[in-house]
Amino acid sequence: MRAGRYQTEEEISELNLVPYMDIMVNLIIFMLFTMTSFIEMKVINVSVPEQQEVNDDDDDATQKPPPLAIVVGVVHRRGFTVSIDGTFLPGPQASQPTIPCLGNGNYDFPALQSKLSEIKGTAPDITSVTLVADKPVDYQSLVRTMDILRRDPGGRPMFPDVLLGVL
């Protein structure tokens, strides 16, 4: 009789953890699905042209010109133009941009990479480049172009200071 009573009390005093486990597991699954911190996010530093006061009295002769102005343009669905000091580098054909799109309509990023490596080889001191794009060019293509401008395939910096411009 006495032993039986003890046994009943012991059974009652045991905490039933299974419902808590259910709650915890559901909570963890919910959090894992909704949280974004597992998605690794990085940033790209971007420079934009600074607003300058237009002053007619400026004597342009005293202003030091920039050493070499490299401008890379993304032409929507046509390709990339590359210009150095205002002179566009020619494409394979006269009517085409410097690096035309591939046959499937995608931008030819590897060709842009090799062209920029070539330019970097001739002017290793230049670290800045201006990037302009057509209005409909999508953000992903722009960021990919910036990646290519900033580093070569080996990870060495090419033109880390990318200045965004407007056509």
Next chain:
Amino acid sequence: MVSVHEKKRPEISQEPDEPGFVGKRRARLHKRHTEEGDGTGKELNLTAMMDVLTILVVFLLKSYSTSPGADLRDGLNPPASSTQIDLVDAVTVSVTRNDVTVDDTRVIGLEDGRVRESDLNDPQRPLLIPALQSALTQEVERLTALERAGGPEFDGRMLLVGDRSIDYELLTMILYSAGQAGLSQFKFVTLAN
């Protein structure tokens, strides 16, 4: 004469091919039966599992509260990039094809990634979005006042979390409006490759 009933059946061997097979199987069944039956067998120790789960929940809650930058809502899928610069805390402007938000407050709506004509009311400055400029100016004033009161230093940083499908025209309008509001350092938020 041999009847059907008396026909000798083929003998079924009581012994399996392998000697001792039945014995082993019986022993295994018996062992399983006793383990399940007497209550002294393996029981899951739920207390230890609860510990693990509680620690996981606490870790996840902490990650929720400390992750900088904007949360990625529907329609906001930043572009992928190979950059290695870590995210910093700053004024966050999120741009999807449907709207523009400043620190989770909706500022203007967009029509499939384009600003409505009614939101552009300055013909002299076609790139300016006045509603965005005023929202960002308020934010800049608030952060500058905080800095004066001894808060964190404000250096005009802005994080742009843009969907990968938005076009360059919208991007330049947002950067121009932010520049007019006094922000000067722009950082594009990307997903690591």
